[in-house]
Amino acid sequence: MEIPKDHPRYKSLMTRERLAHMVEEGLVTPTGLISHGRGEAYDYLMGEKSIPPALEAEKVAAAYLLRAKNPVVCVNGNAAALDPENLIALAKAVPAKMEVNLFHRTPERMEGLISYLESKGAENVLGREPDCRIQGLNHDRALCTKEGIFDSDVIVVPIEDGDRAEALVSMGKVVISIDLNPLSRTSCKATVPISDEMTRALENIIRFIGELRGHDEIILKVIEQYDSSANRRETVECICESLMSGFGSGDD
């Protein structure tokens, strides 16, 4: 479908067309598109840039990942479709394992997504053969691997379902969420909720990992000084300032 090039939101429309194409390929679910739309709305409200509280949370995420014993980057359909390269780059930078974990799980989608990540350079992607369940969840979305999600101590969950984020926290894990809505259940429950667009968040975390690595005292300080509730409140204040100034007027 052709988008008129003079449309003021041409770039954003093209990203949407790309995601829509991934639905045809079976990697993204139709409801995953609705979820992307919700994210877009919050991104407009933040001016489509990493606001200061997001940058702070991204630094804290880097600090936790550097201290982790078994860090895991969790990948679902939307995340893989939006930016496989940076998900793989983060896993390599930490280094962390990668595991595909789907809300709408079928063997075909699982295989399709893992193959897609492998075609982009990912190695040893977990998830094909789940042998454990996330406690407190029914439904196939509970399935995971013991060596990955189940035994992880620090886990990055981009664009996560609220139930699953909560269940992972209940299992005692440090949950780093990337979710543009600062008031979502995922953001409310996560240890380190990051309200930022996924590509920007991943690139910032990777940069902070490079800056913090080897500086153990600073890493500890970054973690100690962080207050997730205060951070979320700052995020909401940034959104309100943006709204009141009419800044988020780019939507169509």
Next chain:
Amino acid sequence: MEIPKDHPRYKSLMTRERLAHMVEEGLVTPTGLISHGRGEAYDYLMGEKSIPPALEAEKVAAAYLLRAKNPVVCVNGNAAALDPENLIALAKAVPAKMEVNLFHRTPERMEGLISYLESKGAENVLGREPDCRIQGLNHDRALCTKEGIFDSDVIVVPIEDGDRAEALVSMGKVVISIDLNPLSRTSCKATVPISDEMTRALENIIRFIGELRGHDEIILKVIEQYDSSANRRETVECICESLMSGFGSGDD
């Protein structure tokens, strides 16, 4: 795809599945799902109810429709999929013509949507044979009929593209938009921007039509006292209050 019944957002998830199903039938486009997601985000922020400035705008919309010479209710794929019954009910209440107008236009989608509306009880739905263009737009989205959109004086556009809303205003029409984002280009350009979920908006307008009909002095007063900029500002203030109180926490 089965949704677990104990999911806190079961109802919202079911609506999403329904829209996703309409994509399979070719009535809704995949990018229409993304657009629905953006709307959902704003609806959460407004507490999923008609806030006072929305009710005011809905009353003004009813007043304009009652004074119109050639009112038209414009219907696109998302609108038809979300609530054909209330779109038809509004057209009958005014009475107004209905015209299908698509951003992603193909003869098959056009015929599919008009047939769908007719199966729900709509009569004389325009759009099958466009004989005019909305001025100032390139692309097939400019196509319309002379007896409907082109010659209309008051036009209701639920979930409209910003470019088209602007073009219709430039043609001198009273444009009543239904768009959950009060800062969208559509809301900024429309004569009467309504920031409310479509079903709630349509039901409220229909109710106000019943209340106002025959009261010409009140109708004039309602229109005269309305200030669309002030109304949009109030909407944004309501959203900020909701955000700051952590009210919009139902998202997943």
